[in-house]
Amino acid sequence: MKISGKYVMDAPVEKVWKMINDPGVLEKITPGVKRLISKGDDQYEAVSEVKIGPVRGRFEGALHLKDKEEQQRMVVALDQKSRMGNALAEIGIQLHPLEDGQTEIHYTGDVKMSGMLGRMGQRIIGGVVSTLSKQFFAALTELIQKEEEE
Amino acid sequence: MGKFIGKSIKRREDARFLTGKGKYTDDIKLPNMAHAAFVRSPYAHARILNVDTTAAKIAEGVVAVYTAADGPGDYGVPCGWQVNFKNGDTMREPQHPLLAKGKVRHVGEPVAIVIAESLALARDAAELVDVEYEELPAVTNPKAAMQAGAPLVHDDFPDNAAFDWCIGNDRAEVEAALDNAYHVTELEFINQRLAPNAIEPRSYIADYDVNGDKWTLYTSTQNPHLIRLLLCAFVLGIPEHKVRVVSYDVGGGFGSKIYHYIEEALLTWVSKQIARPVKWTADRSEAFLMDAHGRDHVVKSKMGFDKEGNIVAHLTDEYCSMGAYLSTFAPAVPTYLHGTLFQGLYKTPLIHVNVTAPFTHTCSVDAYRGAGRPEATYLIERLVSKGAKEMGMDPAEIRYKNFIPPFDGVNQPGYQTQVALQYDSGNYAPVLEKALEAIGYEDFRKEQEAARKEGKLLGLGISTWIEGCGIAPSAVVGALGARAGLYEVGHVRVQPTGKVSVYTGAHSHGQGHETVFAQFVADKLGIPMDDVEIVHGDTEQVAFGMGTYGSRSLAVGGSAIIKSIDKVLEKGAKIAAHKLEAAVEDLEYAEGKWTVKGTDKSIAFGDVSLTAYVPHDYPEGLEPGLDFSSFYDPSNFTFPFGAHLAIVEVCAETGKVTIKRFVTCDDVGNIMNPMIVDGQIHGGVVQGIGQALLEEVVYDESGQMITGSYMDYAMPRADNVPMIETHNTVTPCPHNPLGAKGAGEAGTIGSTPAVVNAVIDALWHLGVKDIQMPLTPQRVWKAMNQN
Numbered sequence: 001m002k003i004s005g006k007y008v009m010d011a012p013v014e015k016v017w018k019m020i021n022d023p024g025v026l027e028k029i030t031p032g033v034k035r036l037i038s039k040g041d042d043q044y045e046a047v048s049e050v051k052i053g054p055v056r057g058r059f060e061g062a063l064h065l066k067d068k069e070e071q072q073r074m075v076v077a078l079d080q081k082s083r084m085g086n087a088l089a090e091i092g093i094q095l096h097p098l099e100d101g102q103t104e105i106h107y108t109g110d111v112k113m114s115g116m117l118g119r120m121g122q123r124i125i126g127g128v129v130s131t132l133s134k135q136f137f138a139a140l141t142e143l144i145q146k147e148e149e150e
Numbered sequence: 151m152g153k154f155i156g157k158s159i160k161r162r163e164d165a166r167f168l169t170g171k172g173k174y175t176d177d178i179k180l181p182n183m184a185h186a187a188f189v190r191s192p193y194a195h196a197r198i199l200n201v202d203t204t205a206a207k208i209a210e211g212v213v214a215v216y217t218a219a220d221g222p223g224d225y226g227v228p229c230g231w232q233v234n235f236k237n238g239d240t241m242r243e244p245q246h247p248l249l250a251k252g253k254v255r256h257v258g259e260p261v262a263i264v265i266a267e268s269l270a271l272a273r274d275a276a277e278l279v280d281v282e283y284e285e286l287p288a289v290t291n292p293k294a295a296m297q298a299g300a301p302l303v304h305d306d307f308p309d310n311a312a313f314d315w316c317i318g319n320d321r322a323e324v325e326a327a328l329d330n331a332y333h334v335t336e337l338e339f340i341n342q343r344l345a346p347n348a349i350e351p352r353s354y355i356a357d358y359d360v361n362g363d364k365w366t367l368y369t370s371t372q373n374p375h376l377i378r379l380l381l382c383a384f385v386l387g388i389p390e391h392k393v394r395v396v397s398y399d400v401g402g403g404f405g406s407k408i409y410h411y412i413e414e415a416l417l418t419w420v421s422k423q424i425a426r427p428v429k430w431t432a433d434r435s436e437a438f439l440m441d442a443h444g445r446d447h448v449v450k451s452k453m454g455f456d457k458e459g460n461i462v463a464h465l466t467d468e469y470c471s472m473g474a475y476l477s478t479f480a481p482a483v484p485t486y487l488h489g490t491l492f493q494g495l496y497k498t499p500l501i502h503v504n505v506t507a508p509f510t511h512t513c514s515v516d517a518y519r520g521a522g523r524p525e526a527t528y529l530i531e532r533l534v535s536k537g538a539k540e541m542g543m544d545p546a547e548i549r550y551k552n553f554i555p556p557f558d559g560v561n562q563p564g565y566q567t568q569v570a571l572q573y574d575s576g577n578y579a580p581v582l583e584k585a586l587e588a589i590g591y592e593d594f595r596k597e598q599e600a601a602r603k604e605g606k607l608l609g610l611g612i613s614t615w616i617e618g619c620g621i622a623p624s625a626v627v628g629a630l631g632a633r634a635g636l637y638e639v640g641h642v643r644v645q646p647t648g649k650v651s652v653y654t655g656a657h658s659h660g661q662g663h664e665t666v667f668a669q670f671v672a673d674k675l676g677i678p679m680d681d682v683e684i685v686h687g688d689t690e691q692v693a694f695g696m697g698t699y700g701s702r703s704l705a706v707g708g709s710a711i712i713k714s715i716d717k718v719l720e721k722g723a724k725i726a727a728h729k730l731e732a733a734v735e736d737l738e739y740a741e742g743k744w745t746v747k748g749t750d751k752s753i754a755f756g757d758v759s760l761t762a763y764v765p766h767d768y769p770e771g772l773e774p775g776l777d778f779s780s781f782y783d784p785s786n787f788t789f790p791f792g793a794h795l796a797i798v799e800v801c802a803e804t805g806k807v808t809i810k811r812f813v814t815c816d817d818v819g820n821i822m823n824p825m826i827v828d829g830q831i832h833g834g835v836v837q838g839i840g841q842a843l844l845e846e847v848v849y850d851e852s853g854q855m856i857t858g859s860y861m862d863y864a865m866p867r868a869d870n871v872p873m874i875e876t877h878n879t880v881t882p883c884p885h886n887p888l889g890a891k892g893a894g895e896a897g898t899i900g901s902t903p904a905v906v907n908a909v910i911d912a913l914w915h916l917g918v919k920d921i922q923m924p925l926t927p928q929r930v931w932k933a934m935n936q937n
Contacts, residue, residue: 112852113854114257114854115192115257116192118192118850118856119438119439119854119855119856119858120861123861
């Protein structure tokens with residue numbers, strides 16, 4: 001299943017880049033993530049619990065940040081297993097600086113699902129992915145605002 | 151026509167169906183019954199590295215957890231039909247284990263079964279079974295499966311082929327005729343994979359009784375005796391007389407409930423292990439993954455015509471998927487139920503069909519309503535209509551020109567086709583004439599022309615179909631690789647009071663046997679319908695039977711009952727002659743009584759039956775009782791035929807197809823109950839429309855089914871279907887006593903090409919010559935806008 005979207009953050013590229021590369025931040029803002037254990041070399045072991053509509057369950061597996069180009073792009077590779085099926089994804093993330101100190105984030109990727117996840121179909125899973133990404137960016141925005149206030 | 155035969159008598163069974171009182175397997179709740187849930191593979195192809203059931207076994211309410219290591223049914227489920235390679239090599243037959251061993255080969259294949267006190271607890275515990283897989287590459291398209299380097303479904307079978315097969319004339323001769331033809335029409339397409347979608351999901355309860363070491367298996371099957379035979383003799387090695395198979399009401403089958411499934415064998419095995427009854431009912435998701443699919447042919451066809459439009463040759467090469475394992479009748483479907491129908495209704499002198507049947511990492515493919523014959527009809531009828539368009543001929547005219555001339559099978563012999571079968575009787579032009587008249591063909595062409603000027607896209611599609619049903623002569627199918635006979639059993643038990651119990655080996659899963667069979671039994675015996683009870687679906691009550699599929703119930707099952715009725719009347723006449731002090735030859739039987747010809751001396755059926763059971767004043771040497779069972783093995787298949795016409799409007803802006811009218815004229819031989827025949831045609835037509843416009847099972851490249859729910863698998867709904875206008879002609883079957891040919895699959899076979907031909911007719915002037923089914927608005931729009 002192909003996914004893509006964009007989001008405008010009210011923060012400069014350097015700041016956004018730094019935050020999305022910080023495992024502590026990722027652990028906080030990624031929806032459902034309970035634990036993110038660094039294995040070094042941008043490899044992580046992730047445990048998350050998702051509960052959106054019919055998708056409910058505990059996911060476990062690898063998360064890898066790779067093909068990084070400082071403040072420009074990287075690829076998030078996921079290999080998550082759950083009782084309701086497994087998800088294998090590569091999501092490319094691109095950052096574009098905007099004139100007023102904002103940053104536009106583009107993401108585009110391919111998610112392969114198996115088991116019940118696979119059979120639920122794009123209409124449901126597409127909606128779930130869209131909700132999760134909205135939550136992610138909303139949490140990131142919130143965190144940036146909080147830091148600014150501090 | 152008698153008092154009941156030929157009348158639209160309302161169905162007896164509908165009162166219970168329509169008030170929710172049907173007795174389906176899932177309605178049965180036995181004391182102390184446990185529930186099963188399956189752990190199924192999320193991968194299309196993977197090595198099983200480890201199965202850890204520790205957590206599941208100690209979970210709340212769990213009775214037992216089993217994996218392949220526990221050894222259920224060593225041999226797996228068998229295949230019921232053997233089609234060998236063209237070069238004589240034996241068909242490759244993989245073992246189909248009850249629980250996956252070492253490897254999984256399609257998404258949904260069961261790896262473990264969890265038994266618990268409730269369904270919810272069984273499902274919760276199933277989630278605790280930890281299976282470690284190593285995912286492997288998969289192949290889902292049957293043509294791709296045959297290419298070098300394709301992932302292997304079974305390691306022992308090096309090119310994925312289960313068998314290859316051909317029928318008809320010499321290939322070189324057919325190719326030469328195509329080379330010399332005035333015009334050759336070509337088509338390449340996929341006859342897409344369909345899910346059967348019976349309303350009632352498969353459901354099984356196995357009940358082992360320690361007292362007597364006996365089992366009862368309640369199962370939603372179309373053929374209880376065949377299930378018992380396969381289960382006992384081939385899978386579990388249980389003596390057949392120790393097992394009773396019961397199949398009360400079944401909510402639709404369409405072929406998918408013919409087969410012996412691993413779940414029903416496994417439950418039977420489990421029930422003895424736990425010495426308790428155990429139930430499993432598929433959820434809709436499991437039905438999509440596991441109920442044998444239909445179609446899935448990759449097709450390449452050529453049809454040659456002479457200058458006048460006569461068909462001179464037809465050559466087709468196909469890749470027909472078997473799925474990961476051979477389902478019960480799978481090898482027969484793309485071969486003897488498909489290639490043998492390539493004559494269609496036409497005089498085509500040269501035909502060659504070549505079929506390659508590979509394994510793929512998908513659910514098994516087997517018979518689905520029509521089974522091989524819709525696929526044959528679709529490609530023939532698309533070729534004929536496309537050929538007519540390309541040659542500037544009228545699609546009706548080209549059909550009339552090519553129809554086989556009428557033959558009744560009595561005064562004229564049956565028609566010998568180029569593809570092995572001999573048609574029983576046929577009169578093809580009248581079905582098309584009647585249908586064209588009903589739809590107003592000439593007027594439509596004017597209307598179409600006028601509409602086109604206003605930018606409206608109207609089209610009319612014709613399909614004239616034939617099918618081989620009433621399966622089948624046992625010796626013939628045996629020679630073709632069937633591992634079973636295909637006769638039927640009819641048992642007529644006249645009770646002392648003259649009431650009649652009829653036990654049939656045919657099985658009703660929506661067809662209305664309880665009504666139709668009672669109609670002709672009552673007529674033949676001259677008694678009220680209320681005096682006749684039809685019993686089916688229980689191996690302890692019905693002596694034997696081969697079940698219902700291939701539109702065989704009336705033609706084969708009905709004929710077996712007629713044989714027993716003849717025996718009842720023959721013996722009854724002896725008793726009547728004794729009581730009336732007359733000779734048997736002087737008696738005539740009518741309206742429920744024997745009368746001495748030319749007198750008013752008579753004796754009623756009930757008095758004769760009472761005498762048979764209270765034989766005080768009785769013919770010497772005659773056995774008491776009035777109870778006969780008969781086996782009927784047909785001498786040929788039956789060949790119903792018909793014409794289906796569709797008028798469609800294609801939305802010029804969106805490509806959406808709307809069916810404006812659908813007219814059928816079918817000849818199914820003698821008709822017992824016109825309302826029920828209409829109902830069969832209606833249902834079949836709707837299923838055929840489903841294939842034409844909406845339905846398709848899609849696997850992605852990794853073998854995941856991405857159409858596993860009704861959100862992504864589009865079933866036809868009321869708003870996709872117009873009022874269906876049905877008509878009939880009657881050409882009796884010459885070789886069975888009821889003259890019946892069968893109506894169960896007709897609708898599905900005729901309708902699909904009619905709809906697609908109509909859409910192409912609407913779009914031909916835009917350069918559209920073919921569109922891959924299903925004809926979704928996206929595909930139609932794309933085709934309209936390609937040039």
